[in-house]
Amino acid sequence: MSTLRNEDFKRLLDSIPCYITLQDKDLKILWSNEFHRRDFGEPEGYTCRDFYNIDSSKCEICPVHNTFLDGNIHSKEMTLITKKGKRINVIIYSSPLRDENGIIEGVLETAVNISPVKEIQKQLIMLGQTVAGMAHSIKNIMMGLDGGIYIVNRGLEDKNQKEVREGWEIVLLNFEKISQIVKDILYCSKEREPNFAVVSPNKIVSDIYHLFKDTAARYAIEFKLELDETIESAVLDPDGLTNVLSNLVSNAMDACKMDIMKDKHLIELRTKKGVDGATVFEVADNGVGIDKELKDQVFEEFFSSKGDKGTGLGLMVVQKIMREHGGRVTFRSRPRQGTTFVATFPKREMPQPAE
């Protein structure tokens, strides 16, 4: 113990950015370093459990106790609460402190804050789940491709042009689905600067309308376009807007397909003028709507309510693009009645080219 009274060693221990305590056989804290006192206060006289206010079930496996028993180093992950009430994840190592005869007279407990690592771990778990989800979506698409190819081959054998065309359409449809997933992944995976340009919002919305018209018709969904003709131009990234709208429209279509209560389904695609020169895009459907419990999760990363048909990437991409534009996306929904998504792009001047 004499070493600890040495001022140099004390300063050394105080400046180590880990929570270090010395404990006796009864787990009473005899000493703590500066870093520990700063975040947890004065521990002298308390036992470890009382000081951290840990319920006894979590202390069943106590590394300090085990070190006293066998003299080896033990470790354990725990959640501790600082004196300011902040929860931190730590990994605890206990190591024996022996006297000159080799008798263990105390155990040094060193706790390292691993909260940032835990955060990354959480994100990796979510990433893993997304990749698994994506694999399932792709499996479905492969089945669709298999089907299209089968029908095309059958049409070729029977010399039936109509069937070849029908099969080919299935192939194209599923090919389009894969392209969308790939686009979404790319959008999510990198930071990109929007390519701002002066565009006609109504023109882009009309293009989207024509792109989805046939698909909507195939599912017997009425698809309407309502343009505010007074909107002339806006400064935004045309690819970004196209991606936002196609994600919202395909979601609206899924919402209609999932709804088995109504006979007639309708999707409306609108442009509007917002406040302060903003441009507003609305995608409204009368599909299943979003349940109260799910409303908070809608924009959460990797969240999907579509079983293995959704990747959870779509709205994440939408939100990312809107953020890049300094805009926002909101929605209003009533369960079983329908949902309206509103994307607002703020007014923006074309950046001046550098002289």
Added chain:
Amino acid sequence: MPKKILVVDDDPSVVKYLTAFLEDSGYETITASNGEEAFEILKSERADLVTLDLQMPNETGTRFYRNVTKDKNLKDIPIIVISGLAGRHLAVTKPVAVFDKPVDRNALLKVVRETIG
């Protein structure tokens, strides 16, 4: 008289594929795009076998499975599960077979032939 198979899947490509393939193999087919619709059809029309996608939105596939296996008139209809998420179908009784998407159609046909001839 050909045996009749009810194909249940919300993806029209898959429905088209399975009906074309099963018809080519000599079966008659009827289709439904969700579990509710499928259950309604079974009340009025006899099917000798059902192929079911369990992962349809709103869990209508799972509900359909439960409804059919509980209904004394329908519980003996063999069900083949074809799903992107194989192995996640712990319902009341066991399906005849479970296929992962994309399905191996020859293996599927083998099971169909063994089950209903």
